[in-house]
Amino acid sequence: SKVLVTGANGFVAIWIVRTLLVQGYSVRGTIRSPSKGTYLKEYFKAYGDKLELVVVPDIEAEGAFDEAVKGVSAIAHTASPYHYDAAEPAEIIDPAIRGTLSVLKSALNGSSVKRIVYTTSTATMVRPTKTPLIFDESNWNEYAINEVKGKGRQAPGYLKYFASKTLAEKAMFDFHEKHKHEVGWDVASIAPPYVFGPMIHDVKSLEQANTSVLEWYHTMMKHPKLPPSGASAQPANTPEGLVTLGNAWVDVRDLAKAQVRVIQREEASGRIIVSAAPFVWHDFLDVCRALQPPVYLLDEYVDLNPSYDPKKVVHLLNFDVSKAERVLGMGKTAKRGVDAYISIEKLTRDM
Ligand code: NDP
Numbered sequence: 001s002k003v004l005v006t007g008a009n010g011f012v013a014i015w016i017v018r019t020l021l022v023q024g025y026s027v028r029g030t031i032r033s034p035s036k037g038t039y040l041k042e043y044f045k046a047y048g049d050k051l052e053l054v055v056v057p058d059i060e061a062e063g064a065f066d067e068a069v070k071g072v073s074a075i076a077h078t079a080s081p082y083h084y085d086a087a088e089p090a091e092i093i094d095p096a097i098r099g100t101l102s103v104l105k106s107a108l109n110g111s112s113v114k115r116i117v118y119t120t121s122t123a124t125m126v127r128p129t130k131t132p133l134i135f136d137e138s139n140w141n142e143y144a145i146n147e148v149k150g151k152g153r154q155a156p157g158y159l160k161y162f163a164s165k166t167l168a169e170k171a172m173f174d175f176h177e178k179h180k181h182e183v184g185w186d187v188a189s190i191a192p193p194y195v196f197g198p199m200i201h202d203v204k205s206l207e208q209a210n211t212s213v214l215e216w217y218h219t220m221m222k223h224p225k226l227p228p229s230g231a232s233a234q235p236a237n238t239p240e241g242l243v244t245l246g247n248a249w250v251d252v253r254d255l256a257k258a259q260v261r262v263i264q265r266e267e268a269s270g271r272i273i274v275s276a277a278p279f280v281w282h283d284f285l286d287v288c289r290a291l292q293p294p295v296y297l298l299d300e301y302v303d304l305n306p307s308y309d310p311k312k313v314v315h316l317l318n319f320d321v322s323k324a325e326r327v328l329g330m331g332k333t334a335k336r337g338v339d340a341y342i343s344i345e346k347l348t349r350d351m
Contacts, residue, residue: 007079065106084157197252246280
């Protein structure tokens with residue numbers, strides 16, 4: 001069967017395309033301009049016409065995906081702006097919401113579609129905290145929505161992004177609720193925290209890496225005396241930032257695998273968090289140094305935090321990943337019917 005992947009040239013999406021092709025699916029990928037297809041066609045040339053590319057120049061346009069949805073059994077919607085530089089909130093919120101609704105509207109008449117899965121983010125669940133919290137699929141980031149509503153342009157860039165994801169995901173569930181009696185498909189959203197791992201998409205220099213990998217690169221490799229990295233939600237390339245700031249991570253290959261399982265498993269509807277573990281940035285430095293051969297990034301940082309003890313660190317943002325274990329068979333440790341998430345060592349080495 002055939003799966004539609006929107007924004008097929010992105011960091012995450014190309015891994016979804018690859019996972020689907022490896023498992024024998026045909027894939028129709030959307031891109032914004034023909035030039036973005038050249039690399040994809042070359043990269044996947046072994047799969048011949050199992051990969052079809054269609055150009056959707058403006059995902060917000062009326063009927064943008066009408067042609068693209070024809071004959072597909074599932075849709076993985078990933079195309080959405082992911083950056084922290086929006087000035088006007090609408091710059092990032094409009095394409096996120098309207099792009100998502102555009103996919104759903106085109107699928108209203110696409111009778112072959114059984115499931116639509118949206119790549120959301122744990123950013124749609126979190127809120128600022130000074131004490132540790134455990135978030136699950138019932139949480140919504142009303143904080144980001146309210147901050148952006150109240151502060152407009154003045155709200156921090158990362159909150160504009162968080163609001164865009166939260167509002168787009170809500171819009172998806174609302175749309176489905178309204179139309180569920182007239183459609184043969186349901187919706188799911190897969191919520192990763194920071195996604196890291198090897199980049200196989202078209203990236204000509206590290207400074208062009210997607211936002212999460214760029215943030216990793218800046219945090220690990222930019223000298224603490226330099227101004228903090230503009231790529232970061234919370235710049236952590238400082239001695240203190242490294243041991244206090246963090247979030248949670250998942251390997252891009254596990255995210256792609258999860259996304260494909262959502263398409264394959266009927267019970268995998270609604271929201272699902274996929275997250276391997278919490279981290280503070282220093283954990284990645286430790287992994288880099290312990291790898292054989294070691295990856296020496298910024299020894300200055302390490303010396304500035306000689307007493308860092310990963311066993312004593314308090315992680316503020318924690319995620320309940322039991323639903324993913326139950327319905328997707330992905331968990332912290334491998335057991336019957338459950339695959340373990342890719343480790344931080346493998347992720348770091350391969351990235
Ligand atoms: P990339 O920037 O690598 O990919 C984004 C994709 O979306 C590209 O195909 C891009 O197309 C497309 N896109 C961006 N803006 C628009 C727009 N206005 N109209 C149409 N297409 C657009 O990002 P990632 O692969 O990292 O992210 C993919 C998805 O995963 C996003 O929805 C993101 O929110 C989500 N996500 C990512 C996380 C991460 O850590 N990477 C964490 C949580 C969620 P083009 O190349 O033409 O710009």
